[in-house]
Amino acid sequence: MSITCSHCKARPAFFLRRYSGEALCKNCFIVNFEKRVYRTIKKHELITWGDKVLAAVSGGKDSLVLLHLLAKLRKKLKFELIAITVDEGVRGYRSRGIELAQNEARKLGIEHFVVSFKDAYGFTLDEIVEIAQKRGIELHPCSFCGILRRRLINETALKVGANKVATAHNLDDEAQTVVINLIRGDLLKVVRLGVKPPISHEKFVPRIKPLRYTPENEIAVYAMLKRIELYDVECPYIRLAMRDEIRNFLNELEEKHPGTKHSIVSSADKLVQELKATVVPKIQIKTCKICGMPSTREICRTCELFKQLGISKPSP
């Protein structure tokens, strides 16, 4: 005896959404999944008419699903969509992701840019890691990579005239980040990390996160149903530190108390709402004294990093 879909009450259910108690058939799952992302975009005004959105696509399932969904919404929401994939330069790891991103963009008819650390900074991530090791810099490759990747995406967005950068952060990522900030004693940072972070600077292209309320496992199911190719190669530099512990803990909690991840992100949202009047206006975005790009510091992290590495960043 199979369970019937709680939405259409006709087709057999294939997905049990534990936190809501719904059982969904394939069809209703897809409709419902897409509706949630649409509602997130509308409710938080992530995209408005005439926007030019640059989707940051790594080639992983989350970002391919994001690209897929945004492509579907282009006409309805009347915005222009382009995509970018960053080639950090990691031997034996990156090429497959780039290929998948390119294929998907081509299929969807989206202009797609591949920008590389090598072209932008003069060095691949592998080369930078080597220099850092020689110089005894203790920063983890993930830290370099994050700083340089975000910078490059922002610069590209500025160049191509995009006024939004869409990233594929999902509910799991966001809940983990809230807990990590709490654990580091830096919970107030969450105000910089909402679905549409309140950061404003003439050289900063605002980021939006249409998948912030979508659980990672549902994205995986959607990708499977939509036959989006999965790319499961792990970066050799991956850092299995605190985030991994938090991920496991939240997965266990979610298993026992369905809805935990949603509650955490909702906690953070309520907090942002309350802090809107007080903390948010205090987030001062400065202009880096060296390169003129936005930063919360006097010298931005990219310039600081290049200084530490003893190499000069090519001017943009």
Added chain:
Amino acid sequence: MSITCSHCKARPAFFLRRYSGEALCKNCFIVNFEKRVYRTIKKHELITWGDKVLAAVSGGKDSLVLLHLLAKLRKKLKFELIAITVDEGVRGYRSRGIELAQNEARKLGIEHFVVSFKDAYGFTLDEIVEIAQKRGIELHPCSFCGILRRRLINETALKVGANKVATAHNLDDEAQTVVINLIRGDLLKVVRLGVKPPISHEKFVPRIKPLRYTPENEIAVYAMLKRIELYDVECPYIRLAMRDEIRNFLNELEEKHPGTKHSIVSSADKLVQELKATVVPKIQIKTCKICGMPSTREICRTCELFKQLGISKPSP
């Protein structure tokens, strides 16, 4: 080769405080431990001259240590100290704790009250649990117990003219509570739960938590050094639910990342600071329409509980 105490640089260390990197001898541990509690009281103005403080003592190590510390500070801080132990009425469990609390209070020369659910409400916790089961009420005994115990402590404080109730919540308890609130999507509740919750009502005696910044394991060590008798009988009703999972998780995290519990509580403190102007004034304490006691609801939880149980609460 033994490590030397990082404070006195003379005696051998016996306790390694991982989150600060300090190694302490027995003597310096005690001095430092007491100083932290003293500083917490002074910094947050938990106790001021002329206060009459009612210490809530269960008989467990945390509350006995609290009693011990407050007794020591009576003269210096010029306040009056009395103590209360609640006898919830749990067969085979409570008597040892009451005995320990009585002994300790006698040794320290502190007036000590034992108040029971039976006298105050007409029923022991065992009897209430039985009624609840018969009526099919799903609330856990811990929930009844918490509501009724806090109420009874507050009523006693009012009767004896205490203007503060000191509880023995420690750093571990407080960090767990922050995480539980976060996970329940109710993070803003932390503003009601600080070291000195900002709740004001003519019939509510303010609570203070002098041990909020003291880790549970240090309290255990202090109790051992001070030969405070340990009472490790577990309540038969104990609820091993979410708090236990959170406790284990935080202990694991603290092990790998010393300082985690402090950071969490500090996160909450910063949050309270930021929300002082906005959320705190919104915490409206109402007056229960039935009994006239303070509550965040129209009908307080005690009256609601008695209604559900179908028994009438004796008037105070």
